[in-house]
Amino acid sequence: MFAKIKKRDGREVHFDDSKITDAIFKAARSVGGEDRETAMELTLGVLRMLKQQSNGQVFGVEDVQDVVEKILIEKGHAKTAKAYILYRDRRSRVRDAKGELMDVVEDIVKETDRDNANVGNSPSAKMLQIASAASRRYYLTRLIDEDYSLAHSRGDIHIHDLDFYATTCNCLQIPLEKLLKEGFNTGHGYIRPPKRPASATSLAAIILQSSQNDMFGGQSFPFFDKQIAPSMDGADEDKVYQAMEALVFNLNSMHSRAGSQVPFSSINLGTDTSEEGRGVTRNFLLAYEAGLGRGENPIFPNVIFRVKKGVSFDPQDPNYDLFQLAVRVASKRLNPTFSFMDSSFNKPYDDQVAYMGCRTRTMDNRRGPAVTTGRGNLSFTTINLPRLGIKAERNMKTFYRLLDEVTELTINQLYHRFQVQCRLKVKDLPFVMGQGMYLGSEDLKPDDSIEPAIVNGTLTVGFIGLAEMLVALTGYHHGQSKDSQQLGLEIVNYLRRKTDEACERFNLNYTLLATPAEGTCGRYVRLDRKEYGIIPGITNQEYYTNSYHIPVHFPISSFDKISLEGPYHRFCNAGHISYVEFAAPPQHNPEAVEAIIRHMAESDMGYGGINYPVDFCCNCGLQGVINEPNCPRCGSADIRRIRRITGYLSTIDRFNDGKVEELKHRLPHS
Amino acid sequence: MKIRVAGIEKESVVDGPGLRFVIFVQGCTRHCSGCHNPDTWDFYGGQEMDTGEILAQIGEGRLNRGVTFSGGEPFEQVAACALLAEQIKPLGMDIVTYSGYTFEELQTKSLADEDVKRLLEATDILVDGPFIAEERDWDLPFRGSRNQRLILVHESLAAGMAVQAE
Incomplete structure (x- = not known):
């Protein structure tokens, strides 16, 4: 018969026909078959067909598998054939993932990924990144329904902190x-x-x-x-x-x-x-x-x-x-x-609302008291709004249909994750649940599910790139046109109604978030460029604009920016923030800062902050804007440059590419 | 009236107290070593604008406490600056003026030049004197070198001598 077979990596190994029998038998057993004899007969059929096709070359694994499929169908083993095909497909997804995973690991070993500006470059940080990459692969290929994992991989949605999908909750x-x-x-x-x-x-x-x-x-x-x-x-x-x-x-x-x-x-x-x-x-x-x-x-x-x-x-x-x-x-x-x-x-x-530095807010609670303490967000998933805008081709009916589809998918995916989280036991979160910190965890035993506690948490739909979406739909973003602002408010209000409806349907705390999107802002653009090319005002920057923010590169007075962003805060009940960007630290000018804060309050904002560059000479302590590589006072090159990223402060060298580009384009209000 | 400007900043936090609209007046004869804005020296540089156009822009800055004349040297285009300053005051905004001349020099000049007197009288805070590199101090609010002062102009004119803020 055949002496050799070519494996996927190109190596030729001894051809062993019992492996074909094993695979067929395994598929048959998964649909209730018990007869190895039949599997052996079918194997003979496979070998016969291979021989007919043979012109002396060495067959590859895939060739043999194709023939197995054909034989199973021809001989009337439809159920076994289906199981075999599914198994093949699953194996090939896992294999692809493995190959990709190894590439990712290689990159990490070279240089730590920059998805999270707060992670250092230490050995344990790299170890964590590798574990994170493996977890992501595992969840996408094995745990999460294909609909959700494909939507995530395509960039319709972004499942945040995917690497922790089944092991804990957010904040x-x-x-x-x-x-x-x-x-x-x-x-x-x-x-x-x-x-x-x-x-x-x-x-x-x-x-x-x-x-x-x-x-x-x-x-x-x-x-x-x-x-x-x-x-x-x-x-x-x-x-x-x-x-x-x-x-x-x-x-x-x-x-x-x-x-x-x-x-x-x-x-x-x-x-x-x-x-x-x-x-x-x-x-x-x-x-x-x-x-x-x-x-x-x-x-x-x-x-x-x-x-x-x-x-x-x-x-x-x-x-x-x-x-x-x-x-x-x-x-x-x-x-x-x-x-x-x-x-x-x-x-x-009253004064009972608290925020998380990343902007998260947890307040309403249909499953317990509406308090801040002992609660938080469970997980969030962000919708890629610009893509919907591009796909709608300025047809609002199409847009809302697409928005409905992806919102529904996101709501269901969040529910899936919630169910997965409910499988966790108190002993899996020994401090947070074990010490009774989470509302509703006080009386739970180590082996109890954490469900009675986390029903108090929030499941959150986020969105990114309202500005780019508006450009796609109307030609102008909300800083450029009053009509676009009106439409923006209408769409965000619509999203909020969707999450409110989900609360009723699932009896859980669904909320709407103005996503800060540290890693997502660049990933979405890269994926959308591949699909739709470079579209001015939409995919021409390296990042999508944060939630409902006015694009950072658009010249606008801080008064107007605050007035335009203010009305979005009330719709985003899972959290919101607006910033005003100064060119220099206002360190001698608290009065200017106060004027901004007061206008934020007047504009019905829930949460706001002031941004400006903080460059610090680690040698002489000079603080200000240091545009040159060296300190202008003492000449030292040891300059620490701090900026805000998705709510938290970080030094610039820890930013990822998307955020570095965004930072370059941040325009002070002038 | 026409004025030659190096540029305009609509919301500054470093050119006087509060948020401020800043007019960088083009042209300066002083050429201090280490000057922050040497591109403002050339009297033919920058761009010509109409004071009415600038005034309209100032009106849009709803959070601004006041307007700052910087430069360049505002007292080299003193008539246009004085006119603008007098038109800004009724908007309820205050005026900060930067000058390479000292308060005392400007007092003297104002005896012979009505426009200098007008701009000086319309100014609330004068940041006076040339930038001297040897006197550089990074920690001073709103100014570069230690010889420069924040002069409260109304109090100073009333007292007949320079009264400093702080």
Whole structure:
């Protein structure tokens, strides 16, 4: 018979016909067949047909498999044939994935991927990237329904943090006061409640780190001033300052996720008017303003100052002095950002709304109390709006049909992920669930499903590139035309109605997010260019514009930008932010920053911030815009350049290509 | 009235307190070593604009606290700057003027030149004196070298001597 067969990698090996029999028998058994004899007869049929086709060449594996399919069908084994074909297809997907995966690993070993600007280049960071690539492949080829995984691979949608699809949830607003009062256990023993300010803040850092190890997204203290105030009782100003300074230092040096990155930490504060609470806010802001050891701008935590009339916003308010201090620090350090408790959608909750530094907001809750603490987003998936705009070819009926399809797909995919997450047990998230941090996890046992807790979380549909989508649909984005702005609001409102409907249908907290999209902004454009080419105003940049933002390269006054972006905040109940971009740090000009913040509040924004370049000479401490490679004061080339990326601060060398391009095009308002 | 400008910045945070509309007036004879904007020296550089056109643009800046005349040397095109400053004041905005001349020099000049007097009187804060590289200080708000002062013009004119902010 045949002596050799050519494997897929080109090697020729001994031809063993029992392997054909094995494969046929395996397929037959999967549909209920029990008879190996038949499989052997069929193998003979395969060999006969091969012989007929043979002209002396060595057959490849694929040739043989083609013949097996043909024989199975010809001999009337339709069910076995189907099973065999499906098996072949699955194997070939896995094989492709394996090949690709090895290429990815090779790239990572060369240089760490830049999807996440907060990950370093350390050995464990690379190890994490490789595991992440393998996880992504596994989930796309084995766990996730083909409809969803193809939509993701094509770039219709982007399943965020895919590498954690089945292992955990996104983010958490941490019940710090509870842990500090009762003590906690990180898995190696009980930690008792702190007695001094410095121990309280170092435990706070450990808590952030521990919960970060259980989750893939941001970790936040929703009411830091109020939550830690009891631990400051009676301490003098100096002690409180030292405690806060230690917290800032810890959060910029303490790594989690196997040593690859510091936790994505956020701190909300500003409305506690008690003496201790005010002391916390004041000293925390002062410590943040002072910066790290040589005066470097801290990268973490993200600081969110709560603005509320009657509490912190107006001169007669008890915390107005803290607001003034917050503005001063924001003028120098990029943080704090500002959350507006008086905006139409936050006001019903008094001052109880907190944000995550990446902009996430969790409030409404149909499965439990509508509170911030102990809850967070479970996962989010982002829709590629520009692609829909391009495909619709200016036909609005087509556009809405396409939008309906992809929104429906996204909602279902989020539900799939939720079901997968529900398979997790309390012991799989030992700190977050095991220590009863998540709302509804308090009474669960280690082997219980986490479902009763995570029904309190949110499932979130995000969107990116409203601007480019509007250009595709009308020729103008919302910064250029009033009609486009009207249409933009209409479409985002429509998306919100879709997620509201999903809440009813699934009895879960579906929400709409203005996606920051760190890695997605460049990936979508690359995929769309391949499909549709370079279209001016749509695919001609290296990135799609963040959510509903006005394109960063479009010249517009900050007044107009805020006025135009403001109305989108209320639709995006899963989170939103708007930025104003300055050409230089306004460090001597808090008044300018305050004017912006006040206009944001007037424009019904929920969350806003100020961006500007922060270049810092690590040698002499000069801070400002350093356009040249060396410090103009001391000549040192050791310049640390900090910018904001998707809500968090980072140094430029950690940005990915899409974000580097976006950064180059960010135009200050002039 | 025509004015030659090097450029306009509609929302600046580094040319005086608050958000400011900045007019970079073209042309300067001083040529300080280490000047931040040497392309503003040439009196034939930049572009000619109508003061009315600039005024209309200023009106659009709804968050701006005021207008800054920088340069170049605003007192080299003093008539146009004075006219603009007088038209800006009724909009409720304040005026910051940068000059290579000191306050005292400008006081003297204003005795002989009505337009200098007009611009000086319309100015709220004068950042005065030439940039001196040896006096460079990176940490000073709104100015480059230590010899330069933030002069509160109304108080100074009333007192007959330079009164500085801070």
